[in-house]
Amino acid sequence: MSDMIEIRWHGRGGQGAKTASLLLADAAFNTGKYIQGFPEYGPERMGAPITAYNRISSSPIRIHSNIYEPDYVVVVDDTLLESVDVTSGLKEEGAIVINTTKGKDELEKLLKGYKGKVYTIDARKVSMETLGKYFPNTPMLAAIVKVSKIMNEDEFVKDMQGSFKHKFAKKPEVIEGNMKALELALKEVKEIQ
Amino acid sequence: MGIRERLSGNEAAATAMKQINPDVVAAFPITPSTEIPQYFSTFVDNGQVDTEFVAVESEHSAMSACIGAEAAGARAMTATSANGLSLMWEMIYIASSLRLPIVMSLVNRAVSGPLNIHNDHSDAMGVRDSGWIQIFSETNQEAYDNLIMAHRIAENKDVLLPLMVCQDGFITSHSIENIELLEDEKVKEFVGEYHPAHYLLNKKEPIAVGPMDLQAYLFEHKYQQAEAMRNAKKVILEVAKDFEKMTGRKYGLFEEYRLDDAEIAIVCMNSTAGTTKEVVDSLREKGIKAGLLKIRVYRPFPEEEVAKVLSHLKAVAVLDKAESLNGAGGALFTDVTSAMQVNGINVPTCGYVYGIGGRDTTTKEIESVFNDLVEDSKKDRIENPYRYLGLRKE
Numbered sequence: 001m002s003d004m005i006e007i008r009w010h011g012r013g014g015q016g017a018k019t020a021s022l023l024l025a026d027a028a029f030n031t032g033k034y035i036q037g038f039p040e041y042g043p044e045r046m047g048a049p050i051t052a053y054n055r056i057s058s059s060p061i062r063i064h065s066n067i068y069e070p071d072y073v074v075v076v077d078d079t080l081l082e083s084v085d086v087t088s089g090l091k092e093e094g095a096i097v098i099n100t101t102k103g104k105d106e107l108e109k110l111l112k113g114y115k116g117k118v119y120t121i122d123a124r125k126v127s128m129e130t131l132g133k134y135f136p137n138t139p140m141l142a143a144i145v146k147v148s149k150i151m152n153e154d155e156f157v158k159d160m161q162g163s164f165k166h167k168f169a170k171k172p173e174v175i176e177g178n179m180k181a182l183e184l185a186l187k188e189v190k191e192i193q
Numbered sequence: 194m195g196i197r198e199r200l201s202g203n204e205a206a207a208t209a210m211k212q213i214n215p216d217v218v219a220a221f222p223i224t225p226s227t228e229i230p231q232y233f234s235t236f237v238d239n240g241q242v243d244t245e246f247v248a249v250e251s252e253h254s255a256m257s258a259c260i261g262a263e264a265a266g267a268r269a270m271t272a273t274s275a276n277g278l279s280l281m282w283e284m285i286y287i288a289s290s291l292r293l294p295i296v297m298s299l300v301n302r303a304v305s306g307p308l309n310i311h312n313d314h315s316d317a318m319g320v321r322d323s324g325w326i327q328i329f330s331e332t333n334q335e336a337y338d339n340l341i342m343a344h345r346i347a348e349n350k351d352v353l354l355p356l357m358v359c360q361d362g363f364i365t366s367h368s369i370e371n372i373e374l375l376e377d378e379k380v381k382e383f384v385g386e387y388h389p390a391h392y393l394l395n396k397k398e399p400i401a402v403g404p405m406d407l408q409a410y411l412f413e414h415k416y417q418q419a420e421a422m423r424n425a426k427k428v429i430l431e432v433a434k435d436f437e438k439m440t441g442r443k444y445g446l447f448e449e450y451r452l453d454d455a456e457i458a459i460v461c462m463n464s465t466a467g468t469t470k471e472v473v474d475s476l477r478e479k480g481i482k483a484g485l486l487k488i489r490v491y492r493p494f495p496e497e498e499v500a501k502v503l504s505h506l507k508a509v510a511v512l513d514k515a516e517s518l519n520g521a522g523g524a525l526f527t528d529v530t531s532a533m534q535v536n537g538i539n540v541p542t543c544g545y546v547y548g549i550g551g552r553d554t555t556t557k558e559i560e561s562v563f564n565d566l567v568e569d570s571k572k573d574r575i576e577n578p579y580r581y582l583g584l585r586k587e
Contacts, residue, residue, distance in 0.1 A: 022369055025199065025369050026199065026369075029199040029371065034370075034371050035199060035369065035370065035371060036368055036369065036370050037368065037369040038363075038364075038367060038368035038369065039367065041310070041311070041363055041367065060371070061370070061371075062467035062468070062470050062471050063467060063468050063471045063556065064361070064364050064365065064368075064464035064465065064467045064468050065468055065553050065554055065555045065556065066553045066555075068555065
């Protein structure tokens with residue numbers, strides 16, 4: 001069980017955090033891993049804070065509870081930083097990945113002294129440039145793959161092509177944009193020094 | 194050697210139903226089981242099954258349609274949760290007393306009220322003595338496997354009882370996890386064709402189904418139902434043996450996890466068993482002899498076998514994911530303690546009600562139960578047997 005990676009997603013209803021967690025589970029599954037991908041269902045409304053989870057391991061996963069001490073946290077909407085304790089239980093040897101344009105000083109205050117690594121990406125910019133619309137989940141999916149190194153980036157990109165073909169079978173015109181969003185996001189995610 | 198896949202528990206149940214390809218499915222949507230009839234209806238629409246799908250207007254009608262179909266000689270299935278099962282209540286008893294081997298996928302959820310859509314076992318517990326076989330599933334894999342085995346058990350001539358396969362709402366029903374599926378043709382061969390001995394559409398043997406049954410015979414008919422339930426134990430094990438030959442996956446009436454040499458143990462059902470296994474392993478590393486008894490077959494309750502495998506322990510905790518409002522403990526707790534008493538086993542045993550209405554159950558909480566048991570095992574007698582786990586005190 002020692003190699004199990006636990007990830008917690010924070011987003012708002014409608015931003016696709018749940019979908020992103022399921023796509024991440026899919027991608028890891030395709031590299032031969034054991035996976036869990038599950039949202040925490042609450043009163044779901046567009047814009048309400050939601051949480052989703054991933055466990056990824058090379059041996060079978062037996063535990064069935066939410067994740068309280070994640071290795072990584074992904075924040076899909078930076079307005080959550082003020083209302084949700086996103087770093088709660090987050091391991092210091094882990095990292096947090098945030099969709100934001102905020103700088104180091106501002107984030108330090110919002111992250112309540114979290115001592116681990118902090119990565120940021122402007123997922124809005126990536127999404128607008130590649131998809132022409134604001135869908136932050138695809139860039140955030142790429143960002144967490146890059147930061148957590150749970151799989152080889154080239155393998156991930158190749159695999160996602162297949163996943164998008166399946167997911168967007170009825171909207172094939174968005175596949176190319178999503179692929180571009182992934183590739184751009186892999187380059188854009190940066191550690192805050 | 195199986196198909197490696199990743200599916201949610203609901204997808205797993207719907208896939209099993211697709212491979213079983215029953216004659217009739219009648220269902221009404223209710224969270225968290227909604228996806229099962231939803232996926233199944235697409236299989237019907239795509240021509241992947243040749244099932245008659247009946248989109249009924251309520252769960253009472255869903256069970257009524259299943260009863261009608263089975264009585265006519267067809268194989269029928271349904272899926273539901275919580276209040277959906279409550280609305281079936283009248284027909285649940287009629288299905289079992291007419292000895293119709295209907296198979297249900299029950300995705301466990303708290304029964305209202307107040308309204309809650311999340312997991313506990315209050316729905317299954319409400320019908321625990323209604324004459325349905327109840328099999329619980331820790332994972333999506335078990336929810337799938339148990340459904341594949343279900344018809345062979347229910348339709349056996351010594352059983353002829355309806356059967357429900359339970360899994361935890363959201364916790365497994367909506368979590369994507371690895372699963373090993375069987376090939377369609379293997380499932381078809383394993384499940385076999387349904388040839389009931391007596392059925393309404395048999396023009397060579399006109400029969401009546403469900404006539405009045407008064408003082409002269411009802412007692413004997415209830416006895417026959419009870420006998421059928423007792424017979425089910427043997428049949429469940431026989432079917433599990435065949436299933437193991439096909440898949441390598443071994444199933445019993447329950448699963449003993451590091452129980453042989455354990456001194457303290459937890460008894461529980463469904464997904465909490467997985468979390469408990471994790472804790473058992475970590476406690477073993479610290480030298481604490483913890484174990485788990487995961488009940489798979491809850492009805493019929495394997496009372497003799499349960500008492501026997503718990504007999505060597507110093508203390509036992511039984512976890513109930515349903516509050517029995519009776520002042521004397523949860524249903525599984527009273528079943529286990531009654532089994533021990535009847536079989537002359539005297540092991541200090543306490544009950545914990547936990548996880549009500551979707552309250553998450555963590556490894557830390559499970560560990561706290563084992564820590565309690567370490568203390569309990571030093572005493573001759575449990576002083577406070579009716580306990581709670583994860584209940585906020587303020």
